[in-house]
Amino acid sequence: MAIDPDAEIDHGAPLTPYRQLAEILRARIRRGDWAPGRAIASETQLVQQYGLARSTVRRAIAVLVESGEVFTVPQRGTYVAEKPSSEAI
Amino acid sequence: MAIDPDAEIDHGAPLTPYRQLAEILRARIRRGDWAPGRAIASETQLVQQYGLARSTVRRAIAVLVESGEVFTVPQRGTYVAEKPSSEAI
DNA sequence: TCTGATTTGTCCGTATGTATG
DNA sequence: TCATACATACGGACAAATCAG
Numbered sequence: 581m582a583i584d585p586d587a588e589i590d591h592g593a594p595l596t597p598y599r600q601l602a603e604i605l606r607a608r609i610r611r612g613d614w615a616p617g618r619a620i621a622s623e624t625q626l627v628q629q630y631g632l633a634r635s636t637v638r639r640a641i642a643v644l645v646e647s648g649e650v651f652t653v654p655q656r657g658t659y660v661a662e663k664p665s666s667e668a669i
Numbered sequence: 670m671a672i673d674p675d676a677e678i679d680h681g682a683p684l685t686p687y688r689q690l691a692e693i694l695r696a697r698i699r700r701g702d703w704a705p706g707r708a709i710a711s712e713t714q715l716v717q718q719y720g721l722a723r724s725t726v727r728r729a730i731a732v733l734v735e736s737g738e739v740f741t742v743p744q745r746g747t748y749v750a751e752k753p754s755s756e757a758i
Numbered sequence: 759t760c761t762g763a764t765t766t767g768t769c770c771g772t773a774t775g776t777a778t779g
Numbered sequence: 780t781c782a783t784a785c786a787t788a789c790g791g792a793c794a795a796a797t798c799a800g
Contacts, residue, residue, distance in 0.1 A: 619681055622775060633780075638776095653683045655776055655786045685787065711765060722789040727766085744766055744796035761800085768794075777785075 583607040589630050597632055601640035604630075609649065609660055619657040620650065672696045678719050686721055690729035693719075698738065698749055708746035709739060 585607040589597050605620065614620045621629065626637045641658055644650045652658045674696035678686050694709065703709045710718065715726045730747055733739045741747045 617682070619683075624775075651683075652776080655774095656683060656685065657775070659683050680788090687787080713765075724790085725788060728787090741766070744764085744798095746765065763797100763799085765797075766795085768792100770792080771790090773789080774787080775785100776787105777783100779781105779783080 585611045585613070589632060598636050598639040599643070601626070601630060601632065601637065602643040605640060605644060606649065609644075614660050616660045616662045619659050622657060674700045674702070678721060687725045687728040688732070690715070690719060690721065690726065691732040694729060694733060695738065703749050705749045705751045708748050711746060 583603045583606070585604065587600070587604055587607075589600050589604075591597060593600065595603075608614070609620070623634055623637050623641070626632070626640075627634050630637070632640075641650065641652065645652060645658075648661055650658050650660055672692045672695070674693060676689070676693055676696075678689050678693075680686060682689065684692075694715075697703070698709070712723055712726050712730070715721070715729075716723050719726070721729075730739065730741065734741060734747075737750055739747050739749055
């Protein structure tokens, strides 16, 4: 059961908003919205797109950083990590 | 993994443009585009070649000045430093 | 001496994005 | 939600010095 990359945040769902967003972003990366090495949407854009607080968006990103799927560069943005065993650039 | 001397600036990359340019210039010097004691391209030329603001170009040059790879002469240009332990002039 | 082109030096303001409270 | 701070990037403007003619 894959998560819908185009899903929206459901504040009434059992899963907390930040976990929902983490799953959505994960699905969007898998779909190819942002290629490895490229920046995902900025925090400001995600705040506007999903109607969440900045702190919530940052928490969602932190989940993906924790799992090594993305990495944040200070004063630059959040980037999709390169796949471990995949085709070279 | 050597940096490509012919690379272009990628504004979407994690590395900031001025750092990218610093690496490119470093690679070009190593390649021999400009010999030790010779002036590298002027700030204006670099602005045109790489599509960056002059302040960004200057910041990139500052990186190389900081590391002693080049030195700037006011109203003259930026020159490639002589190699520390190399053949004399 | 003068003029114009070139080059670096310096400052301004605006915008974006993250970091923090 | 709001505010502030910091780093980065861009664009513009002007100054000062150099050099060629």
